[in-house]
Amino acid sequence: MEFAGEITDPVHRSIRFSEVEKEVIDSPAFQRLRRIRQLAGAHLIYPSAQHSRFEHSLGAMHIAGLAGETLLGKGYIDHAEAVQDLRLAALLHDIGHGPFSHLFEEVLEYRCNTTHEEMGRRIITQTEIADILDRHGHSADQICQLSFGQPKVNFMNEIISGGLSADIMDYLPRDGLFTGAEYAKVDYHRLTSSLEVSRNRLAINRSALNSLESMLISRYEMFKAVYFHKTVRSAEVMLLHSMIAADEALGLTDTSLDNYLGLTDEATLERLCALDSSGKYAFAGKMARDYRDRRLLKSVYEKFLHKRDKQKMDRKALQATAARIADAAGVDRNHVFVDASRAHSMPLTPSKEEMYSVLVVDKDRVYEMPVSEIPLVESISGFFDMLRVYTTAENRQKVERSVKKVLGEQETLYMGAGKLGR
Structure with missing residues (x-):
């Protein structure tokens, strides 16, 4: 694969990108991710947690590339274009997130029963991103299948989401770095280099089980210490109720792409804070202003x-x-x-089921190991x-x-x- 340039990154040091990736990254729909924080309101508790979906998506692309190169070298993938597809799918896996990331998804589910994955499919296939992909010989539909499920080759999709995915291998160390939490150490080089394929599923060499165990425990600890932190969730509860109460007035869950692509963290918060302090939407406005001023x-x-x-x-x-x-x-x-x-x-598989087991390759033997049999993991399953x-x-x-x-x-x-x- 030929690279067109590189980006300096605090987690991965250097992330290289190809010409098609550069054009996708430079598109307005992708640049919007700069204005959506990875951890919604966590910066009110962890001040340095200002990182966005933009850099996480770059990191996921980087790790998906490492995984793809491993599988190409071992003969599980037969051409370099498949690696490029993997990288593009990882790059675009969060393109459909709304303001405040997963928090807005709670609003979408409550108000109109849709998800960021569905919005991602529409953005990839109905904006200039589809034209960019097509111009470089890639199918927008195929990239969607890899990014959001239902791929023709199952193990390819597992590289994007699941217990051995590029997604988790980037967001854990990135969230750990920017919150200052010491739990989120992930040896993603060891994990990606140990990937195998069996039964059309992603597998791992037995020698890397300790690294997998460490990652799963790190994820659990990050949920307890950061993602489920009582004050982090306090801020999110305020935003959640504010957005639900103001939806009728502001049309936040209008899922037309023109409206949706204009929704970012600060733009949405500004609209919420501007609501009248009296009348039907006074509650929504007060919650937003108290959130902004950290009166939690x-x-x-x-x-x-x-x-x-x-x-x-x-x-x-x-x-x-x-x-x-x-x-x-x-x-x-x-x-x-x-x-x-x-x-x-435990992380969810691409089919949205909990990861109950992992395929393990031990020399010439392949067996399915319940995650509960991995030392220490049983206690958190x-x-x-x-x-x-x-x-x-x-x-x-x-x-x-x-x-x-x-x-x-x-x-x-x-x-x-x-x-x-x-």
């Missing part, structure tokens, strides 16, 4: 659940519980928020869910007392809202 909600209750309870609690149930707590406390219902954050403790109750600073004591009455010390709740899909 306070957590008065939290329960960590590692195993999934049978009782389902969807968004309506969360809202009903918040109303009961507010009524018991004698405070405005708009001042109490019940939030349920949930995640799989399953789900981890976090139920929290937030309120404003002035209502903190009242709500804290009422939570105990409404929820009870022994109550456990299943969480079906507030997903953070990483």
Whole structure:
């Protein structure tokens, strides 16, 4: 593959790019990712977490290239153009994210039942990106299949998303670097050089199992320390409720590409903050302004659940519980928020199922190893869910007392809202 230039990167040092990649990177739709932070509101707690979807996408492209070169060298891929397709798919895998990244996806799911992957397909196939790809002999549809699932060759898709993906191998060390967390060390060189293919699935050499174990534990620790941090989620809860309440006025979930491609973090926040301080959208405006000025909600209750309870609690149930707590406390219902954050403790496969096993190559033998048999990983397998109750600073004591009455010390709740899909 011929490269047209290189970019200096704090995680990978140097990221080279080809001519088609350069043109995609320079397109307005891709440049928009510079204005969408990777970790939404985490910079209010970790001040250096200002990195964006733009540099993460470059990093994912770089690692996908390393993986592709490994598979090309081992004969699993028979031509260099397949490596270029992999790199393009990784480069574009987050092109459909809206403002505040995964947080806006909660708004999309709640208001119009769509995802950033669906928006990504439309952006790749209906903008100038399709013309760029076609001009260089690449199919926009094929790139979409690799980026978002349903590829003809299954193991190729696993390089983009899943437990051995370029996505996770970039975002963990990148998020760790910019938050200052010390958990997110990933030996991605060892992992990508150890990739194999068996049964049309991505596999790993047994010698790299320790590196895989370390990465899975790092991901788990980052969820607990950063992604599910109570104050990080406080900021996100404020933005989430502000965007949902203001959607009718601002048309945030208008999924026409002209509107969607204009939605970025600061542009959306500015529109939210400009809402009148009285009237129908006063609540949405206040939440946004308090977020901007870092007057964040306070957590008065939290329960960590590692195993999934049978009782389902969807968004309506969360809202009903918040109303009961507010009524018991004698405070405005708009001042109490019940939030349920949930995640799989193992990464999801391209088919959106939890990674339960990994194919292992040990000399001439290939076998499927449950991830629970990897040392230390068994203790974190399953789900981890976090139920929290937030309120404003002035209502903190009242709500804290009422939570105990409404929820009870022994109550456990299943969480079906507030997903953070990483």
